[in-house]
Amino acid sequence: MESQTLAGRAAIVTGAGGAIGSAIASRLAKAGADVAIVDRDFTFTAQWGGHASASEIAALVTAAGQRVVVAEGDAADRSFVESVVARAERAFDRVDVLVNCAGGALTPAEDSFASTISDADLELLFAANYRSTVNFCQSAVPRMRAQGSGSVVNITSGVGHLVPRDGSLAHYLAAKAAVTSYTVSLANEIGQYGIRVNAVSPGLVMGPRTAAQAADRGAGREEARERVALRRFGDPDDIAKVVEFFAGDLSSYVTGQLLAVTGG
Numbered sequence: 001m002e003s004q005t006l007a008g009r010a011a012i013v014t015g016a017g018g019a020i021g022s023a024i025a026s027r028l029a030k031a032g033a034d035v036a037i038v039d040r041d042f043t044f045t046a047q048w049g050g051h052a053s054a055s056e057i058a059a060l061v062t063a064a065g066q067r068v069v070v071a072e073g074d075a076a077d078r079s080f081v082e083s084v085v086a087r088a089e090r091a092f093d094r095v096d097v098l099v100n101c102a103g104g105a106l107t108p109a110e111d112s113f114a115s116t117i118s119d120a121d122l123e124l125l126f127a128a129n130y131r132s133t134v135n136f137c138q139s140a141v142p143r144m145r146a147q148g149s150g151s152v153v154n155i156t157s158g159v160g161h162l163v164p165r166d167g168s169l170a171h172y173l174a175a176k177a178a179v180t181s182y183t184v185s186l187a188n189e190i191g192q193y194g195i196r197v198n199a200v201s202p203g204l205v206m207g208p209r210t211a212a213q214a215a216d217r218g219a220g221r222e223e224a225r226e227r228v229a230l231r232r233f234g235d236p237d238d239i240a241k242v243v244e245f246f247a248g249d250l251s252s253y254v255t256g257q258l259l260a261v262t263g264g
C-alpha cells in the first residue's frame, strides 16, 4: 500500500467530473484525504464516454475509505463557491488542500483565433478557467489562514508542445496565463501564513473529451507524440501524482512554482 501523504487532511477538487479532476479526487483520497468534489455538470464528459454520474466519482473517494462531499454548480458563481467551501469545512472541520481543475478549452477551436474570437467565448473561457480559480481561492484561503496552513494547486496550460502554432485557442491560453500569474501573486501574498500555491501545466492528456476534440483539432497525431520526449501523451493519473506532491508535505518548501507535466 502506498504511504498516506495526506492522512487527516481535507481537500476540495473542482472540475472533479472530468478526466483529470476525477483522477485527482481519487488519488488524494487514496493518499488519505477527505474530498469535496465540485463540477458544473458531473455528466459533462459522459457524452464522450467519461464518468456518467457524480455518484461514480464519489465512489472513487469512498472506496478509498474517505468521506466525500458532492457539490454541483458553477465555479464562476461566487455565492455557489462560498456555499461549497462552507459545506466542506462543516463536513470535514478543515480545508487543507484546494485543487482548481475546472475549465478547459470549451469553445469551438475553429472560432478561437486571437484576431476574431467573440466576446461571448472570451467571457466563457475566463469564467470557467480564471474566475473559477479566483473564487475558490478567495473562499478557501481565509479558512487556511485561520488554520495556519494550506496548499493550493491550480491546473493551468500553455507550456510546451501544447500551444497550437496556428494561433488558435487564443483566449483559453490567455485565461490559463492569467491563472499562472495569479498563482505567483497569491503565493507571494500568503506564504507568510504557511499557505503554499503552485501550478501544474499538463501536456496533452487523453481524457474522453480531449481525445475526441484532439481528433477534430488535428492535435494528438503521431507527429505530435514524436515531439514529446517520453513519446507518449499523458494519462490523467500522471497529473494527479504531481498534484498529490504539491498538495502534501513532500513539497513543504515549494511555492509560487509552475511545473510542466508534459512528458518533456
Ligand SMILES: NC(=O)c1ccc[n+]([C@@H]2O[C@H](COP(=O)([O-])OP(=O)(O)OC[C@H]3O[C@@H](n4cnc5c(N)ncnc54)[C@H](O)[C@@H]3O)[C@@H](O)[C@H]2O)c1
Pocket (backbone or CB within 6 Å): 014, 015, 016, 017, 018, 019, 020, 021, 038, 039, 040, 041, 042, 044, 045, 073, 074, 075, 076, 101, 102, 103, 104, 105, 127, 128, 132, 155, 156, 157, 158, 201, 202, 203, 204, 205, 206, 207, 208, 209, 210
Ligand atoms: N486534457 C488536457 O490535455 C489538458 C491539458 C492542459 C490543461 N488541461 C486543463 O486540465 C483541466 C481538466 O481538463 P480535462 O482534460 O480533465 O477536461 P474535462 O472536460 O474532462 O474536465 C473539465 C471539467 O471541468 C468542469 N467545468 C468546466 N467549467 C466549469 C465551471 N464553470 N464550474 C465547474 N466546473 C466546470 C467540466 O464540467 C468538466 O467536468 C482543465 O482546466 C484543462 O484546461 C487539460
